[in-house]
Amino acid sequence: KPIQRNEYGSSLGAKRIRKSHVKPIDPQGWPERYPAKELCSKCGLCETSFVTQVKDACAFLGPGMARIDEMEKKIHGRQRDAQSLFATDKADEARFGVLHEPIRLAKGNKIDGAQWTGVVTGIALSMLESKNVDAVVCIANSDSIGNGSNFASPEPILARTTADVLKGRGVKPALAPSLRVLDQIQNDPTIRRLLFCGVGCAVQAFRAIQSDLDLEEVYVLGTNCADNSPTPEAARNFISEGVQIDSNIISDVQGYEFMQDFQVHVKSKEAYVTKPYFTLPGTIAEASIAKSCRACFDYTNALADVVVGYMGAPLDGSGQAARMDKSSQTLTIRNERGAEMVDIALKASRLNLGERAVGDGSHEAMASATVASDAIVSAMVGNAVPEKGMPGWLGQIMAFGMQRLGPKGINFAKYSIDYHILRNYLFVLKTKGDLESAMMALPQNARDIVKYYHENDKEFASLVSK
Ligand code: SF4
Numbered sequence: 001k002p003i004q005r006n007e008y009g010s011s012l013g014a015k016r017i018r019k020s021h022v023k024p025i026d027p028q029g030w031p032e033r034y035p036a037k038e039l040c041s042k043c044g045l046c047e048t049s050f051v052t053q054v055k056d057a058c059a060f061l062g063p064g065m066a067r068i069d070e071m072e073k074k075i076h077g078r079q080r081d082a083q084s085l086f087a088t089d090k091a092d093e094a095r096f097g098v099l100h101e102p103i104r105l106a107k108g109n110k111i112d113g114a115q116w117t118g119v120v121t122g123i124a125l126s127m128l129e130s131k132n133v134d135a136v137v138c139i140a141n142s143d144s145i146g147n148g149s150n151f152a153s154p155e156p157i158l159a160r161t162t163a164d165v166l167k168g169r170g171v172k173p174a175l176a177p178s179l180r181v182l183d184q185i186q187n188d189p190t191i192r193r194l195l196f197c198g199v200g201c202a203v204q205a206f207r208a209i210q211s212d213l214d215l216e217e218v219y220v221l222g223t224n225c226a227d228n229s230p231t232p233e234a235a236r237n238f239i240s241e242g243v244q245i246d247s248n249i250i251s252d253v254q255g256y257e258f259m260q261d262f263q264v265h266v267k268s269k270e271a272y273v274t275k276p277y278f279t280l281p282g283t284i285a286e287a288s289i290a291k292s293c294r295a296c297f298d299y300t301n302a303l304a305d306v307v308v309g310y311m312g313a314p315l316d317g318s319g320q321a322a323r324m325d326k327s328s329q330t331l332t333i334r335n336e337r338g339a340e341m342v343d344i345a346l347k348a349s350r351l352n353l354g355e356r357a358v359g360d361g362s363h364e365a366m367a368s369a370t371v372a373s374d375a376i377v378s379a380m381v382g383n384a385v386p387e388k389g390m391p392g393w394l395g396q397i398m399a400f401g402m403q404r405l406g407p408k409g410i411n412f413a414k415y416s417i418d419y420h421i422l423r424n425y426l427f428v429l430k431t432k433g434d435l436e437s438a439m440m441a442l443p444q445n446a447r448d449i450v451k452y453y454h455e456n457d458k459e460f461a462s463l464v465s466k
């Protein structure tokens, strides 16, 4: 039976509206009153009536992210090829997840004010403007919705217009409750086709309850994600106390990223500042990285239809010209639905596709060395955490040398994935107390990576036994 639609393209069919008397958890009670306690990534599910499904949906309760293995089959029709971990003749699905086609470079087109060049915003706009969806769930900065004036204050919105989607531009480096709008979606009969944009932990929870929303079509656009700040204040503190940028531009900061040239890039309205990683004080890490993100094994957003990231893309330009808002990103298409979204964005001229993402250089030794010198790991094993970073000149030399000698392109992304999996495994091991329970919270690919380093890298093996 053909679906009847109104003038905006929304379905006129009856939607199952769910009456619920469940009381959501008050956000003021975070994290103590949330089921995952200090490991809660504030994904927003518990702030809705869907809190009743938290045990099966939360990425940090029960088997947690180990559920990804089964869910991949359900969402993409197959599980990633686990045999590809160290094979040179296969696409590295073990690290990057199910690949419908090889990872490509991409840039947004005609999107001003984006954090990068607007790949995510471009795809979301195309989906809405072409009427393929009735609404888009995205995260806006609270500044853009008149609900505050500070950088890094993420607020979920249910975008229905181009102007709404554009509020989602820019960086949100603090935990974001994307699922807080679930009841709104559930109770709005005009929303039958939805695009959900989110990070891995939010996508995992969304996938678990997706069928209860009684939607006709669901598309999921993910971003790669690691090491978010627990709160907007922590993100702002990182900029002022960690990166220590000039106090006269702090109030104008629009975004920051840890980039593939081993520097933190900070973008403000008037200036673009870079600081080598090595100049940051080790002590800033504890307050700047949420505990959920130390227990996370879904950097690559395994369950989204299409994923946008940047670690596997080369930084375009050099010196002052090498900026995040001028550089390519990576586009990982996981299934037919993801391919359809990219196609729609290409037809709308919102996206430019580049070459296949490639890389070179070995990454394992550097991943292991980074774990061994990591401030969070040092604190866990009782080693001293440096209160000061390297002097600027030495940090610049280090960043330059690492960039020249270290892994590049997609191999840099492999380095970053391995480093985060190893560090987070050590954190989970410390939290759960024994090897067996720690392993149970990991998806298969993370277990395989941990096992490989444990067997082949003495330094990592010694950290596991501490
Ligand atoms: Fe609830 Fe999400 Fe926190 Fe889990 S991560 S406890 S689902 S808000």
Ligand code: SF4
Binding pocket: 041, 175, 199, 200, 201, 202, 225, 226, 227, 228, 290, 292, 293, 294, 296, 297, 298, 299
């Ligand atoms: Fe969620 Fe993981 Fe991103 Fe943290 S790093 S916000 S836990 S996806």
